[in-house]
Amino acid sequence: MRYEKPTTVEAATALLAGQGARVLAGGTDLLVQMRSRVLSPDVLVDIKGIDATRKITKDASGYTIGAAVTGAELKEHPTLSKDWPGLVEAANLIGSTQVQGRCSLGGNLCNGSPAADSVPGMIAAGAVATIAGPKGTRTLPVEDIMLAPRKLALTAGEFIVSFKIPARPAHGGDAYLRFIPRDPGAAGARGRCLPALHPPHGDGHRCGRMRRRAGARCRRDVHCGARGARRRGGAAAAGRGWSEGPDRHQGR
Amino acid sequence: MAKHHVTTTVNGDPVEYLCESEQTLLDCLRDELDLVGAKEGCSSGDCGACSVLLDGRLVCSCLVLGVEAEGRSVETIEGMAQGDELHPLQRKFLEHAALQCGICTPGILVAAKALLAKNPDPTETQVRYWLAGNLCRCTGYDKIVRAVMDAAAEMRGA
Numbered sequence: 084m085r086y087e088k089p090t091t092v093e094a095a096t097a098l099l100a101g102q103g104a105r106v107l108a109g110g111t112d113l114l115v116q117m118r119s120r121v122l123s124p125d126v127l128v129d130i131k132g133i134d135a136t137r138k139i140t141k142d143a144s145g146y147t148i149g150a151a152v153t154g155a156e157l158k159e160h161p162t163l164s165k166d167w168p169g170l171v172e173a174a175n176l177i178g179s180t181q182v183q184g185r186c187s188l189g190g191n192l193c194n195g196s197p198a199a200d201s202v203p204g205m206i207a208a209g210a211v212a213t214i215a216g217p218k219g220t221r222t223l224p225v226e227d228i229m230l231a232p233r234k235l236a237l238t239a240g241e242f243i244v245s246f247k248i249p250a251r252p253a254h255g256g257d258a259y260l261r262f263i264p265r266d267p268g269a270a271g272a273r274g275r276c277l278p279a280l281h282p283p284h285g286d287g288h289r290c291g292r293m294r295r296r297a298g299a300r301c302r303r304d305v306h307c308g309a310r311g312a313r314r315r316g317g318a319a320a321a322g323r324g325w326s327e328g329p330d331r332h333q334g335r
Numbered sequence: 336m337a338k339h340h341v342t343t344t345v346n347g348d349p350v351e352y353l354c355e356s357e358q359t360l361l362d363c364l365r366d367e368l369d370l371v372g373a374k375e376g377c378s379s380g381d382c383g384a385c386s387v388l389l390d391g392r393l394v395c396s397c398l399v400l401g402v403e404a405e406g407r408s409v410e411t412i413e414g415m416a417q418g419d420e421l422h423p424l425q426r427k428f429l430e431h432a433a434l435q436c437g438i439c440t441p442g443i444l445v446a447a448k449a450l451l452a453k454n455p456d457p458t459e460t461q462v463r464y465w466l467a468g469n470l471c472r473c474t475g476y477d478k479i480v481r482a483v484m485d486a487a488a489e490m491r492g493a
Binding site: 084085086109110114115117118119127153155178179182185 | 339389399465
């Protein structure tokens with residue numbers, strides 16, 4: 084096996100277009116799978132040498148979070164936890180303190196597990212991935228990336244450079260709830276959901292818009308907010324008063 | 336495939352080693368540098384026995400490749416005592432009998448040191464959550480947590 088640490092996106096995509104190449108970000112899933120011989124890559128492409136994968140930038144439109152930024156770094160960011168606490172809480176549930184020192188949003192998504200903690204959080208926040216490939220760069224909403232367990236909508240040579248998280252809407256907020264028999268640090272949860280709510284504002288206590296995601300419930304994260312909402316109760320909660328309890332729809 | 340020539344810093348000393356791409360940082364510390372304090376427990380990042388600091392960040396050295404340490408700074412249990420003088424955490428672990436077989440102890444000490452560097456006055460809950468990635472099959476954790484709290488108090492001068 085070869086180990087390569089390119090410093091440019093172009094060099095990385097060229098390496099990844101080759102046979103048997105895998106992306107190495109934090110390695111907390113990849114190295115375990117290599118050791119158990121689930122995966123035997125010919126080339127490991129460490130993307131952490133590419134500046135854009137390792138930094139968080141903030142502007143008026145929101146955050147750009149490098150795909151290899153660690154969970155610990157997300158938590159330590161001065162404003163991210165205030166703007167998107169649910170997303171950061173979700174990412175911080177990936178493994179132990181030690182795993183937090185390495186695990187990343189990009190790795191958590193591209194590992195392709197339906198039980199990935201940070202993925203419902205990213206989807207509910209409206210995260211969009213910036214994907215680099217041999218033909219250039221494209222963007223894709225996070226919800227469209229994992230097609231089935233271990234199956235991604237990325238083609239040969241493509242990798243996620245960063246995620247765009249929009250600026251938090253006025254009066255917006257988010258939270259992440261994980262239902263799990265053991266805590267903390269135990270992987271393999273039973274189910275999760277993340278409501279990104281617009282809490283009380285304007286007239287009385289009404290929910291303006293709501294996206295709710297449930298992870299680890301089926302082969303890929305299910306919609307129960309925004310788009311597929313009406314049938315599943317997410318949008319039914321929008322426009323309701325809090326006292327009516329949108330949570331009775333939870334788990335549909 | 337030629338081996339990688341890695342130049343790094345371990346416990347403040349510049350070191351070099353040769354490693355294969357597949358070798359983990361734990362393998363390199365133990366087999367190339369004879370620093371056998373970090374232990375191989377689960378090899379999957381669950382037990383924390385291989386905990387080290389990489390650029391000050393607590394990681395499982397079994398989940399880091401040796402080649403990734405190039406140009407970085409690694410701190411292991413071997414760098415904790417200053418000569419014959421034990422670190423307060425090490426002393427408190429002895430005083431509280433916070434170990435039995437000792438396999439998990441180097442990892443727990445490194446992890447606890449990282450916690451106290453970040454938070455000199457942790458609550459018991461914070462200690463337990465921080466150390467949740469360090470498994471111990473002997474002590475039941477209570478003595479470990481007490482030793483860490485006591486060391487933290489001493490280090491604060493309380």
